[in-house]
Amino acid sequence: MTDVSIAANNTGAVRMTAGERAGIPPRRMDFEFSADSEKYWLNGSPFLTLLVSALSTTFPAGETFFVDSVRHYRDKITDQKLKDEVAGFIGQEAMHSKEHMAFNHMMDERGLSGSGLERIADWTVSILKKLPPKLQLAATCGMEHYTAAFAEYVLRNQALQDLFTDKKVLNLWLWHALEENEHKTVAYDVYNAVGGGYFTRILGMIVGSIALFGTVFVGHLRLLWEDGALFNFKDNAKGIWFAFGWRGVVHDLVGKLFDYFRPGFHPLDHDTVELLEEWREKMFADGGILADQIKNPRRTAA
Numbered sequence: 001m002t003d004v005s006i007a008a009n010n011t012g013a014v015r016m017t018a019g020e021r022a023g024i025p026p027r028r029m030d031f032e033f034s035a036d037s038e039k040y041w042l043n044g045s046p047f048l049t050l051l052v053s054a055l056s057t058t059f060p061a062g063e064t065f066f067v068d069s070v071r072h073y074r075d076k077i078t079d080q081k082l083k084d085e086v087a088g089f090i091g092q093e094a095m096h097s098k099e100h101m102a103f104n105h106m107m108d109e110r111g112l113s114g115s116g117l118e119r120i121a122d123w124t125v126s127i128l129k130k131l132p133p134k135l136q137l138a139a140t141c142g143m144e145h146y147t148a149a150f151a152e153y154v155l156r157n158q159a160l161q162d163l164f165t166d167k168k169v170l171n172l173w174l175w176h177a178l179e180e181n182e183h184k185t186v187a188y189d190v191y192n193a194v195g196g197g198y199f200t201r202i203l204g205m206i207v208g209s210i211a212l213f214g215t216v217f218v219g220h221l222r223l224l225w226e227d228g229a230l231f232n233f234k235d236n237a238k239g240i241w242f243a244f245g246w247r248g249v250v251h252d253l254v255g256k257l258f259d260y261f262r263p264g265f266h267p268l269d270h271d272t273v274e275l276l277e278e279w280r281e282k283m284f285a286d287g288g289i290l291a292d293q294i295k296n297p298r299r300t301a302a
Contacts, residue, residue, distance in 0.1 A: 017087065018083065018087035018088065019085075019088025019089075019092070021084045022085040022088045023088075024084075024087075024179075024182050024183045024186070025088065026088060026091025026095055027092070027095060027175070027179070027295075028294065028295035029099055029175060029293055030293065031099050031103070031168060031171070031293070033102060033103055033106035033168060033169070035110050037168070037169075038166050041166035042164060043163040045238065045242075046227055046235055047232070047236045047238070047240070048163075048239045048243070050229065051216075051220050051239065052173075053107060053112075053223060054117065054219035054220040054223055056100050057100075057104050057107075057114060057117035057118050057120075057121060057219050058219070059097060060100055060104070060121070061118065061124070062121060062125065062143065063096050063097045064125070065128060065129065065136070066093055066140045066143065066187065067089070067090050067093050068136075069133070069137045069139070069187070070137065070140065070187050071086075071090065072133050072136070072137070073137065073190055077193055079193065082189055082190065082193060085183065085185070085189070088182075088183060088186075092179045092182070092183055095179075096176055099172060100172075101118070103169070107223075111226065112226050113222060117219040117222065117223070120218060121219075124211050124214070124215045128207070128208075134194070135200060135203065135204055136204075137191050137204070138196060138201045138204020138205070139207050139208035139211070140187045140204070140208070141201060142201070142205030143208045143212060144184060144188065145260045146209075147180045148180050148181055148184035148270070149256045149257055150177075151177035151180040152181055152270065153253055155178065155275055155279055156275065171293070174279070174283065174289075175290060178280070178283065181275070181276055185266070188266065198263055202261060205261070224236075284297070
C-alpha cells in the first residue's frame with residue numbers, strides 16, 4: 001500500500017498522504033541559518049545556547065534511529081489508522097533530521113564541531129542498534145516521551161520563548177515542538193500493537209536516557225571548550241540553575257517525565273489537543289509565523 005490516497009470531491013481528485021489522513025502531515029521546511037547571526041541566541045548565555053545546540057546534534061542520528069525502530073514492525077501492524085500514523089511519523093522525523101543538520105552545519109561555519117558531534121551521536125546509535133528490536137522500539141518510546149514533554153513545555157512557556165533572541169532558531173524549535181506532539185503516540189502505540197510489555201518499556205526508557213543524556217553531556221562539554229566558555233563559571237552556574245535548579249526547566253517537568261513509569265501510562269494522558277490547534281493556527285494560517293516558510297502549504301492542517 002502506498003502512502004498516498006486519492007480522495008474525490010466535486011472539484012476533482014485531491015491527493016492526500018497517509019500522514020495527512022492521520023493528522024500527522026509531513027511539512028517540508030527550508031530554514032536558513034546564518035553564521036553571522038547573534039552568537040548566543042538563548043538569553044545571551046553561552047551555557048544555554050551551547051546546551052541546546054548539543055541537543056540538536058543528536059537529532060539526525062536519533063530521529064533516524066526512531067524511524068528505523070518503528071519501521072521494523074511496520075508490516076506487523078494491521079490497524080489502518082496506525083499504519084497511516086506511522087507514515088506520518090516517518091515523514092515528520094525525516095524533515096526534523098534535515099533541518100537540524102542545516103542548523104548543525106551553521107555551527108561548523110562558526111568553528112564549532114556541529115558535524116563532529118553528529119558523528120558521536122552516530123556512534124551512540126550504532127551501539128543502540130545492537131539491542132533486540134523490541135528494546136530499540138522501547139527506547140524510542142521513552143525518548144519520544146522526553147521530546148513530547150519538553151516540546152509541550154516550549155509551546156506553553158512564553159517566557160522561555162522570549163529568551164530566544166534569534167527568531168529563526170526559535171521558529172525551528174517551535175515547529176519541531178509542534179510536530180513532536182502531533183506524533184507523540186505513534187511509537188508507543190506500535191509498541192503496544194506488537195505485544196510490548198511494561199518491563200521492556202521501562203528498560204528501554206533507562207537505556208535511552210543513558211544514551212541521550214550521555215551524548216548531550218559530552219557534546220555540551222566539547223562545545224563549551226571550543227567556544228572558550230568552559231571556565232565561564234558565572235554563566236555556567238546561572239545556566240545550571242536555570243535548567244536544573246528550583247523552578248528550573250527540569251523541576252517543572254519532572255512529574256510529567258516520571259509519569260512514564262506508571263503502569264497503564266499512555267501519551268494521550270497529557271492532553272495537548274487545544275495547544276496544537278492554537279499553534280497550527282499561529283504557524284500556518286494566512287500570515288502565520290511559518291506560512292511563508294513551508295514548501296507544501298496544503299499539508300498544514302491536521
